[in-house]
Amino acid sequence: MFILLKKINLVAKTDITLKSQIFKKETKMIMEVFKGGIFALKDYIATHVLTCLIPAFLLAGGMVSFINKEIIINYLGEKVSKIKSFSLASISSFLVAACSCTVIPVASGLYYTGAGIGPAFIVLWVAPSSNILSLIYTGNILGGEIVISRLIGALAMAFIVGWVMSFTFRKEKIEEIKLEKNLNNKRIIEKNSLTLLLLILISLLAPNYIVQKGPYIKKVSVWLFFTIIMIIYAVNKFEKEEIKNWLRETLFFVKIIFPLLLIGVFIVGIIGKILPSNWIEKYLGGNGIRSSFFATLIGATTYFATLTEAPFVDTLMKLGMGKGPALALLLTGPGLSLPNWIAISKVFGIKKAIVYIITIIFCGTIVGWFFGNFVLK
Numbered sequence: 328m329f330i331l332l333k334k335i336n337l338v339a340k341t342d343i344t345l346k347s348q349i350f351k352k353e354t355k356m357i358m359e360v361f362k363g364g365i366f367a368l369k370d371y372i373a374t375h376v377l378t379c380l381i382p383a384f385l386l387a388g389g390m391v392s393f394i395n396k397e398i399i400i401n402y403l404g405e406k407v408s409k410i411k412s413f414s415l416a417s418i419s420s421f422l423v424a425a426c427s428c429t430v431i432p433v434a435s436g437l438y439y440t441g442a443g444i445g446p447a448f449i450v451l452w453v454a455p456s457s458n459i460l461s462l463i464y465t466g467n468i469l470g471g472e473i474v475i476s477r478l479i480g481a482l483a484m485a486f487i488v489g490w491v492m493s494f495t496f497r498k499e500k501i502e503e504i505k506l507e508k509n510l511n512n513k514r515i516i517e518k519n520s521l522t523l524l525l526l527i528l529i530s531l532l533a534p535n536y537i538v539q540k541g542p543y544i545k546k547v548s549v550w551l552f553f554t555i556i557m558i559i560y561a562v563n564k565f566e567k568e569e570i571k572n573w574l575r576e577t578l579f580f581v582k583i584i585f586p587l588l589l590i591g592v593f594i595v596g597i598i599g600k601i602l603p604s605n606w607i608e609k610y611l612g613g614n615g616i617r618s619s620f621f622a623t624l625i626g627a628t629t630y631f632a633t634l635t636e637a638p639f640v641d642t643l644m645k646l647g648m649g650k651g652p653a654l655a656l657l658l659t660g661p662g663l664s665l666p667n668w669i670a671i672s673k674v675f676g677i678k679k680a681i682v683y684i685i686t687i688i689f690c691g692t693i694v695g696w697f698f699g700n701f702v703l704k
Contacts, residue, residue: 359600367596367638368589374543378550379467380585382531383460383634388577389527390422392569393520409445413489416446417482420453421462430454431667435674444496445489448683451671452488456662457481461634465657467535468637473650476702477657480694484658484687491686496679519564526557592638607646614651614699616692622652623691626659627684636660651699659691 402415430451438447457477466474516524530553534546561570610621631639639660640653648656663684672680 361597363600364593364596368593372589378534378546379464379531380634382527382550382554383464384577384580384585385573386524386527386531387460387580388573388575389520389524391576391579392573393524394422394516395514407443409489409493412443412446413449413486416442416449416489417453417485420450420485421457421459431670431674438675443493444499444679445493448492448679449485449489451683452662452687453481453485456484456658461636461661463531464634465637468641469644469653472703473654473657476654476698480654480658480698484690484694487690488683488686492679492683495682523557523561523564526553526560530554530557592635596642598639598642605647607643607648611643611648611652614649614696614703616696618649618652619655619695619699620688620692622648622655622695623659623688626656626661626691627663627688628665629660631660631664649699650703651695651697653695654698654703655691655695658694659687663687 402412434447434451434454438444457480462474462478465477530550533553534550537549538545561573565573611618626636636657640648640656643656644650644653668680668684671683675683
């Protein structure tokens with residue numbers, strides 16, 4: 328009896344020890360995963376916020392404050408030639424920093440104030456998928472080759488989306504509202520405002536192009552030099568109220584984008600720790616149609632806040648993702664999402680949403696495959 332009790336006690340102790348070891352192992356794994364997110368966040372804040380995000384937000388605020396939206400919208404109507412309206416919609420969309428959900432009010436506002444369905448859906452696509460901020464940020468992380476491909480791919484897809492939507496729903500007409508007839512004496516942007524935006528752009532680009540090697544403090548010094556020049560110019564050329572409005576719009580972008588950006592970077596760090604590299608190599612490696620399709624599908628269903636797609640794709644490429652699928656994900660990730668699908672269905676109708684989503688997934692797959700095999704080598 329004594330021996331039996333001793334054996335039972337020994338088994339119980341062994342069981343407790345085993346459970347304790349498993350618990351410690353699982354806790355250690357969770358901590359390692361958490362550390363991966365913290366490390367990614369720490370690295371991001373240390374090397375991107377000052378020289379990249381601050382000028383990027385100032386640029387976005389300046390675009391909203393100083394660019395004349397009436398002139399842009401006035402040339403997107405249904406009666407305007409498709410080449411002209413599609414081109415203007417595509418170009419102007421590069422100046423709108425928005426995610427797949429926040430761009431919907433902009434696109435629907437254009438549509439219901441007289442813009443054609445083609446230009447409206449081009450804005451819906453280009454603004455989140457390839458706005459100027461995301462392009463610059465992508466260049467800082469992934470290089471110029473990817474940026475140029477992303478720009479060309481977005482433009483090609485924009486025209487296809489515009490033509491498909493215009494042709495499919497050509498019988499549906501929205502009453503065209505003329506915003507303003509006499510626009511001869513108005514400019515899209517004033518000279519002083521354009522100069523200020525260029526100075527902000529220089530403060531954004533210069534640190535990464537002038538200082539390509541060496542300690543980060545050198546980049547900060549370059550950024551600070553051009554930022555001081557920009558501040559001096561703004562103070563001397565603009566009224567206090569104009570500067571306040573500019574900073575107010577900038578703060579709006581900070582509040583909307585920055586928290587999501589930090590969350591996105593943290594999640595990217597976690598994914599980098601838990602995602603098996605062999606899975607990435609198997610389904611997203613190479614530049615085949617299947618890999619581009621899976622990348623497009625991931626992008627089309629997952630929500631990405633503006634600017635979060637670049638570090639996410641960078642992580643996947645380090646794990647074995649091909650350049651073609653990477654481009655497909657860069658385009659469709661910020662451009663589509665499940666919340667975006669639902670919102671488009673409510674605002675524009677289910678038929679328009681279905682046609683738009685299928686077109687984007689098809690085009691994203693083909694663009695990723697084409698660039699991966701013939702351009703990004």
